[in-house]
Amino acid sequence: MASSSRGQFTTRLGFILAAAGSAVGLGNIWGFPTNTAENGGGAFLLIYLAMVVLIAFPMLVAELTIGRYGQSNPIGTLKKIWNGKPVIAIILGVIAMIAASLILSFYSVLAGWLAGHAIAPVLELVSLDSAAKWLVTETLARNMFLTALFSLMTIYVVQRGVADGIEKWSTRLMPVLFILFFVMIAYIFTQDGAVKGLKMYLIPDFSHISPKLIIDAMGQAFFSLSLGVGTMMVYGSYLKKDANIPKTAGQVAAIDTGVALTAGLLILPAMTVAQHNGVQIFNDSGELLSSGALVFSVLPNMFETMGTAGLFLAAMFFVLMVIAALTSSISMLEVPVSCAQEELNSDRSIATWVIGGAIMLLSFVICANTGTLIDLVALVSTVYMQPLLGAAWAIVLGWVWHRNGVLKELQQGNPEIENGLFWKIWPWYVRFVCPIAIFAIFALPFV
Numbered sequence: 001m002a003s004s005s006r007g008q009f010t011t012r013l014g015f016i017l018a019a020a021g022s023a024v025g026l027g028n029i030w031g032f033p034t035n036t037a038e039n040g041g042g043a044f045l046l047i048y049l050a051m052v053v054l055i056a057f058p059m060l061v062a063e064l065t066i067g068r069y070g071q072s073n074p075i076g077t078l079k080k081i082w083n084g085k086p087v088i089a090i091i092l093g094v095i096a097m098i099a100a101s102l103i104l105s106f107y108s109v110l111a112g113w114l115a116g117h118a119i120a121p122v123l124e125l126v127s128l129d130s131a132a133k134w135l136v137t138e139t140l141a142r143n144m145f146l147t148a149l150f151s152l153m154t155i156y157v158v159q160r161g162v163a164d165g166i167e168k169w170s171t172r173l174m175p176v177l178f179i180l181f182f183v184m185i186a187y188i189f190t191q192d193g194a195v196k197g198l199k200m201y202l203i204p205d206f207s208h209i210s211p212k213l214i215i216d217a218m219g220q221a222f223f224s225l226s227l228g229v230g231t232m233m234v235y236g237s238y239l240k241k242d243a244n245i246p247k248t249a250g251q252v253a254a255i256d257t258g259v260a261l262t263a264g265l266l267i268l269p270a271m272t273v274a275q276h277n278g279v280q281i282f283n284d285s286g287e288l289l290s291s292g293a294l295v296f297s298v299l300p301n302m303f304e305t306m307g308t309a310g311l312f313l314a315a316m317f318f319v320l321m322v323i324a325a326l327t328s329s330i331s332m333l334e335v336p337v338s339c340a341q342e343e344l345n346s347d348r349s350i351a352t353w354v355i356g357g358a359i360m361l362l363s364f365v366i367c368a369n370t371g372t373l374i375d376l377v378a379l380v381s382t383v384y385m386q387p388l389l390g391a392a393w394a395i396v397l398g399w400v401w402h403r404n405g406v407l408k409e410l411q412q413g414n415p416e417i418e419n420g421l422f423w424k425i426w427p428w429y430v431r432f433v434c435p436i437a438i439f440a441i442f443a444l445p446f447v
């Protein structure tokens, strides 16, 4: 039974928006374009799409199905499936909680920077130039201030349960994000140099395909769909029994991929426009100067060419980025909080402050070493832990949980599923292909 203090999705749309809100975040608008630019454009795009369809989507269905069956936090859910072997369930659940917390710790630092870029143009408009400059200049004090600001927003929302507010906000603001994207895309194509970026994005150069590209594409797909760490499991536990899980998962994956593709359509052309204007983005050996380069030099460069209108657009764009990040960060914090609430019987609000506070302290450590720690924590948690935990869930669904149990869960909300193509392919696909594919991709650099 889901306790009433947890978020409950009363409508199917409410669920789709919350799950899409979790999926759509910095991974789409920042990670995907950055990874694409770093990995030679179109070739990455193609492999990424293949990863979404062939691995991430089936895994999303798996995670949601496990969660809805469990009707509990990830640890409780795994215990229910592993009926009689609670220790394995607890160990896996705890690893997932740690992964979710690590991801949140660096995510809050990045989102904090975006918040700084959202506030700065407003300060500039009212001529508080030095304060604006402080917010966009890398210092420890500013990093900590902005990280704390974003972490407190995350804690505030989670502590209240997935409040009506954030769902309503997402419904209203996500369309604004889309409109803004289209305005910016239309503008960027009036600028010299944009077509070069578009070509780089859409024309694949297969010489770029390497084991690293394939592993990065898999990591990006897992990250973008919030897989592996229990987020989708928890959200699945809030999903009504009459919802059709494969269809819902397809809609969430489609929204997420649509936003990523649109962001690429803006950012890669904006990148070549900035290069055309003399902004340095790549170093001499062709690597991106920093993973923040695209968001923090390319976009500001674009906004600058737009005069005062650029200040408004900049503020709006970064505010929306912060909102997209917030609907994601709450879904990460929900993982450990739901475990503490139900497994330890903690008060939700105390659990949120304690866990959220501990993660904030970890974020402060990252703030003091942004140059090394962001990349390191992101690598460990997103490139390795997420897919490996995903493989664990595939094994849980395919080997531990009885096939009839899976079918029964899916039949609620989709009574005809047994006769369809999906049920013919997906169970053995998750049982064999997904875990083998994930391990094989990790083995690639060694063959």
Ligand code: TRP
Pocket (backbone or CB within 6 Å): 022, 023, 024, 025, 026, 027, 028, 100, 103, 222, 223, 224, 225, 226, 227, 229, 231, 328, 329, 331, 332
């Ligand atoms: N998917 C989100 C993004 O693209 C981030 C996110 C939310 C996430 N929950 C997660 C990533 C759980 C990994 C695991 O920005």
